[in-house]
Amino acid sequence: EVQLVESGGGLVKPGGSLNLSCAASGFTFSGYTINWVRQAPGKGLEWVSSISSTGKDIFYADSVKGRFTISRDNAKNSLFLQMNSLRAEDTALYYCARVAYSSSSYWGQGTLVIVSS
Amino acid sequence: QSVLTQPPSASGTPGQRVTISCSGSSSNTGSNSVNWYQQFPGTAPKLLIYTNNQRPSGVPDRFSGSKSGTSASLAISGLQSEDEADYYCAAWDDSLNGWVFGGGTKLTVL
Numbered sequence: 001e002v003q004l005v006e007s008g009g010g011l012v013k014p015g016g017s018l019n020l021s022c023a024a025s026g027f028t029f030s031g032y033t034i035n036w037v038r039q040a041p042g043k044g045l046e047w048v049s050s051i052s053s054t055g056k057d058i059f060y061a062d063s064v065k066g067r068f069t070i071s072r073d074n075a076k077n078s079l080f081l082q083m084n085s086l087r088a089e090d091t092a093l094y095y096c097a098r099v100a101y102s103s104s105s106y107w108g109q110g111t112l113v114i115v116s117s
Numbered sequence: 118q119s120v121l122t123q124p125p126s127a128s129g130t131p132g133q134r135v136t137i138s139c140s141g142s143s144s145n146t147g148s149n150s151v152n153w154y155q156q157f158p159g160t161a162p163k164l165l166i167y168t169n170n171q172r173p174s175g176v177p178d179r180f181s182g183s184k185s186g187t188s189a190s191l192a193i194s195g196l197q198s199e200d201e202a203d204y205y206c207a208a209w210d211d212s213l214n215g216w217v218f219g220g221g222t223k224l225t226v227l
Contacts, residue, residue, distance in 0.1 A: 044119060050216070095162075099207065100167075103171065109160075
């Protein structure tokens with residue numbers, strides 16, 4: 001069974017940092033580009049970042065560029081998102097997901113990040 | 118403000134056919150395929166349609182997708198009460214080098 005399990009969310013003050021993790025199982029994690037997608041409370045989906053299977057190609061949404069860093073450890077089937085200089089508008093449920101033009105679409109259940117003083 | 122434009126709401130009665138539109142630009146829907154996702158409250162999005170009109174295994178054939186130019190559509194025929202959910206379109210954007218989503222359409226089954 002395919003599973004993506006996010007962790008690391010929580011309450012943080014503006015300007016603070018958090019490091020999200022995503023543990024993958026049930027599929028060949030090292031073979032796929034994986035993304036972080038977030039959803040603010042009551043709002044739509046917003047793509048945050050992508051990392052290719054080898055980690056060579058990395059892309060960020062303009063809204064997080066320079067503040068967030070995506071990385072992966074294929075040996076541990078894990079994806080990470082280091083979030084610095086957090087703002088109130090970063091408050092959202094963060095999903096680890098395989099978003100692709102493919103039937104192999106995988107999403108975790110998300111980890112909630114709340115940025116508030 | 119989402120890059121892809123969807124109507125915020127849609128509705129229909131059981132058995133009806135409803136369509137949800139998704140409009141983009143040359144850098145996303147105009148040059149790349151469109152995926153559609155279904156999301157129920159409190160759950161993760163689920164892939165409904167990929168590459169414009171392909172259904173993953175397990176998705177009923179009541180759901181269909183199409184694309185023409187920079188616009189795409191999701192059609193749901195034989196509407197059922199369990200189809201009441203939020204629907205999102207998505208496409209890769211060559212200019213942004215990332216995925217862009219529509220703002221979502223809340224489907225109500227009357």
